[in-house]
Amino acid sequence: MAEFRFCVSVMPKPGILDPQGRAVEGSLPYLGVDSVSSVRIGRRVELTVEAATESGARTIVERLADDLLANPLIEAWTAEAIV
Amino acid sequence: MAEFRFCVSVMPKPGILDPQGRAVEGSLPYLGVDSVSSVRIGRRVELTVEAATESGARTIVERLADDLLANPLIEAWTAEAIV
Amino acid sequence: MKVGVVVFPGSNCDRDALHAARLAGAEALSLWHEQTDLHGADALILPGGFAYGDYLRAGALARFSPIMGAVSDHAARGGLVLGICNGFQILAEAGLVPGALVRNASLRFEHRWIRLRVERRDTPFTSAVPDGMTLRMPVAHGEGCYVLPAADLRSLEERRGVLFRYDSPEGNPNGSAHDIAGVIDQAGNVCGLMPHPERASEAVLGSDDGLLLLRSLVASAAAAVAVPA
């Protein structure tokens, strides 16, 4: 058995409103920033998986992401191994 | 001028309590998952920057991360360009 | 007639729900989330609060609590389930009612007294509400903005699945689509709403309008008990 560290990024689906992202955009002028747009805010989950192989670990991560970490109605996720 | 898309990952600093991560870990047994540990939860911010060069864009992103996106007392961030 | 109130770690309106269910005439018992049987409860309330701290997403962790299997089975058998606030979020995460509840548009926790329009009186949750009456009760939540993809929203409206809407001069407290405050599932026996009827069940607290919903629940469940299917 080995340990693998993964990161799952969960972002609001396109079309789902993202009030947090909008709030950040709204505060940019106060920081004197006018070159930033399309801010989207999501979650980043890092976790360690114990498994025999990386692909075994990935399977577990993907199940977790599907079942728990993201709500498929409103969010999309991607998972990657962290080195 | 060109557009660059960046992602800023904001995570609780090492040693800083992460109640979210802890709660997720605590409920994993109910999902039948026992091989996952060290869960840390942070934010992922995606944004588009208009700048002449990527390094110019990065400077803006880094300033934003410092001033607005992360709380330096308890959070650490990293920024990377998304392709 | 027994109402079971499910207690998740972090639930904080469970005692309020028990109290209000008793005021509505029920025998009320609390059901610890690690149990897998309902101890003879005829109707269930998933109370408000912050199950698992509402960490990750409100309701996301609670839906995996051991008792949720029994809750689903109860619902599948046609048993009544009422989710209030956090309970609504849990039902939505568990897929027992349609939709998702996300951060309030204001990005702030909102506590205020609102008026609730009751869209249907032919449900087990609203049968005791007099015609034309709007209900006054508090909302208290940070993630109560109801979202549903446009097509699903249309079919929800078509099947008259929206049971409650905000109807206050100050407007919708959270940015919910179509001012939706509460919905009912397709079969009509699972209901979730963000406002707190249990906190508006005695005049001394400012309103007893909420008791009408609990009375409806208790009467409907009692009727179902009296005439076993």
Next chain:
Amino acid sequence: MTLAESPALHPSAVLHRALGLTDHELEQVVTRLQRQPNDLELAMFSVMWSEHCSYKSSRALLRTLPTAGAGVVAGPGENAGVVSIGDGMAVAFKLESHNHPSAVEPYQGAATGVGGILRDIFTMGARPIALLDALKFGPPASVRTRHLVRGVVAGIGGYGNCVGVPTVGGELAFHDSFARNPLVNVMAVGILDERRLTRSVAPGPGNAVILFGSTTGRDGIGGASVLASATFGPEQGSKRPSVQIGDPFAEKLLIEACLEVIEAGLVEGLSDLGAAGLTCAASEMADRAGTGMLIELDDVPRREEGMAPFEVMISESQERMLAVVRPAAVPAMLGICARWGLPAAVVGRVTDDGDVTVRSAGVAIARIPAQALTSDAIEYQREARPPSHRPRAPSRGLLELTPDGFPERGMDPGAVLIELMGDANVASRAWITGRYDETVGSDTVTGGAHGAAVMRIKGTTRALVMATDSSPYVGLIDPYLGAVTAVAECVRNVAVTGARPLGVTDCLNFADPGRPEAFWQLAEAVRGLGDACRALGLPVTGGNVSLYNESVDGPIAPTTQVGVVGSIDDIAMLVGPAFTQAGDVVALLGRTVPGMGGSIYAQHAGQAPDDEPPLVDLQHELALGRMLALGAARTILHSAHDVSTGGLATCLAECAIWGGLGASVRLSVRSAPAVELFGEGPGRVVVSTARSLWPRLQGLAAESGVPVTLIGQVGGERLHIRLARAGSTGPLEDRGVSAADDVDLALADLRGAWQRGLPRALGLDP
């Protein structure tokens, strides 16, 4: 067991100074130990002898406070004061500050402040039923203030809402002196069955000591991190987080678990872990019981690897408790913790040697008499010196006054009233209270928006009434009077509802006691607090002292925060502040006293008629309180609202706005219109009642020895205040003053100004 001489960790011989102990204090440590302390022991002394834990500068003063009273079940010295409310029930309440953490990290600072004060309540066996937050910030227009307000309010809501304790009241004030040093004082109130009263003691040598709740990490090591840097090198040490993160979810589980183990009779003593963590809980519990305690350091459940012994002993990780449990009850206790998902471990036992002994790998690495850390900690008699000049009332120069003290001719007092209604210190707090769950628990009868909070007690006809007040503007001019004013106001806020005040808690927010002027302020405030409570017959049942509240801008306005809890037997008799009935008469109890110092009007006017704050007549306050209780019990009062910030005019406006009913009032001008309308003299209450009850109200006032004046009538959609010269019924035109000296405003305009005031001042979205 012998104490292993652990090697000195710090290269320099002046470790004690780096830890914040003076040379004299080190000598005192050596005297008490009768040997040199090792580094771990020095760390334990340094946190326990801090001002925060030892009250070394204030202990002598606090001893002068009256603490005895009917029904007091637990007074100062316990985690919270407890007063009996009859039928075997009692109320636990306490105020506490979290000022400095909130200045650094407003969200977490405020959140952990809420967590800490709640633990003081449920430690005693009480279920927390209410929170009140008293907040002081700098000028509302400043960017720093806005950042702090947002963070603090979000933190209080974030924690309180999640644990499910309603935040039902509080206080909010702005003053330049709080710009860099905001005050975040939180009061918690709980109810318990008296038989379940649990003390923070470690009785019974041989009993097990159980640490439960969250695991222990490196949170809040703060100053003592010099020890870490000595061991690990400066870079690593400076990375040590000292910001504490609150986990309200863990706290909620902790509340339920604690109440369950107390109900089951499993604990002999229970304490929360706050400042100085395990060291403080262990030594206080042992000292109070006259026992000792052995801590097996290796058994403490940890969150991080490689923690040094001192880090474990002084960690301020949140949401932890220490319980003393009979050996036979240990499995049941651990079982309940497990069911609530809380890490728990036996970490030691009670001993009979009077020492706190820390052991690791079978070796004692610290041994200190418990007394030396707590009741026999160092104490100072600081020097007090009154300031050479009294500061004048703050000036901003918005309004001009003519020498006779009247608003400038042509100046409309209605415009002044509108301005005051929108002042950040007076305006509606709805923006803040709307962030707090005010109704969770299903007991809230009256929340934070209007005067005192009222919480019914389920299953009874009773209610608890609670409020918190302070008077920093008066305190700035006269700290003694500031404290007296705060007590009088807070007691009055409770009394106007018809409730009987039960006891007082306080939080003393002052500057560096090493400066004689600052210590004088503290000493004066404690004198005022004591005098006021004695005069009103109320015990001080507990409180908190927060010193060193100053910044590069200088010291804060001396702030004596006061909290009062009262009880009312029959909630049906409750009197609210709002006008209820058109046609009712409006009367003023008490008399206008001169003095504009410290008033909001003085801040706006720039030049007040005088800089003297109004004096408080405590005998009158006592009579007033009795009269209000009788008035409620005999159902003579339809409403009662006390005159405070902004004076009689804003008081009337509030009665009208909240009731949705206007009023027309005629006031006799004895001194100057500004004093009558906007003076903040204490001891006054605006009441309304049916015209037919007016003779009974007069009779009650006479019987109570309280002056009462009929001033008007409820009704309409406007607030009309006509100023008349004393002894005459004629208007001021007689004196050639324009009719603009009348206030005549639509309720809608008053309400608008009042509602918009705070978001506008703070630049927040409404």
